[in-house]
Amino acid sequence: xxxxxxxxxxxxxxxxxxxxxxxxxxxxxxxxxxxxxxxxxxxxxxxxxxxxxxxxxxxxxxxxxxxxxxxxxxxxxxxxxxxxxxxxxxxxxxxxxxxxxxxxxxxxxxxxxxxxxxxxxxxxxxxxxxxxxxxxxxxxxxxxxxxxxxxxxxxxxxxxxxxxxxxxxxxxxxxxxxxxxxxxxxxx
Numbered sequence: 125x126x127x128x129x130x131x132x133x134x135x136x137x138x139x140x141x142x143x144x145x146x147x148x149x150x151x152x153x154x155x156x157x158x159x160x161x162x163x164x165x166x167x168x169x170x171x172x173x174x175x176x177x178x179x180x181x182x183x184x185x186x187x188x189x190x191x192x193x194x195x196x197x198x199x200x201x202x203x204x205x206x207x208x209x210x211x212x213x214x215x216x217x218x219x220x221x222x223x224x225x226x227x228x229x230x231x232x233x234x235x236x237x238x239x240x241x242x243x244x245x246x247x248x249x250x251x252x253x254x255x256x257x258x259x260x261x262x263x264x265x266x267x268x269x270x271x272x273x274x275x276x277x278x279x280x281x282x283x284x285x286x287x288x289x290x291x292x293x294x295x296x297x298x299x300x301x302x303x304x305x306x307x308x309x310x311x312x
Contacts, residue, residue, distance in 0.1 A: 167262065167277045170246055172287055172305045174236050176220055183287060183307020187224035187231045191215050207309075219243055227310055237304040245303060249291070253300045258291050271295055285309055 210226035219240035224231035
């Protein structure tokens with residue numbers, strides 16, 4: 125009798141555990157984990173990316189490969205580089221642009237800037253947000269450079285060569301005007 129009771133009790137526990145994980149469609153039963161950054165958590169390399177048109181853009185990658193994937197609906201500018209041997213390139217799309225620098229026969233992404241509220245950072249920051257909303261997402265550990273709120277992943281924030289995420293604040297509206305990820309420049 126005792127054995128039957130234990131088996132019955134285990135069966136009830138087993139059924140209740142597995143029935144509570146059934147796919148009834150309610151949010152509580154979802155076993156899927158969504159990898160989202162924790163608001164206000166320290167910056168990581170993942171924060172220095174934009175996912176645009178299904179393409180993950182990040183610094184120091186071949187700009188030509190990105191442009192090929194993103195399509196040819198851009199304006200192209202090329203000008204002599206102030207910092208490198210050769211020309212810098214700019215690919216200007218309707219809601220973002222890519223700046224690239226010459227490096228060993230390729231053009232590597234130096235900056236990606238989003239200019240429309242239809243795009244966002246991995247943490248959800250968008251053009252038009254207030255600085256207070258940005259600090260909720262990224263924390264208070266930023267430096268002000270003119271009208272920029274600049275977050276650095278690692279290294280000295282005062283070193284302009286460090287990879288960073290910057291929010292340009294419109295001084296009249298006190299909202300984000302554009303958002304830029306900048307790569308740490310690779311040596312040739």
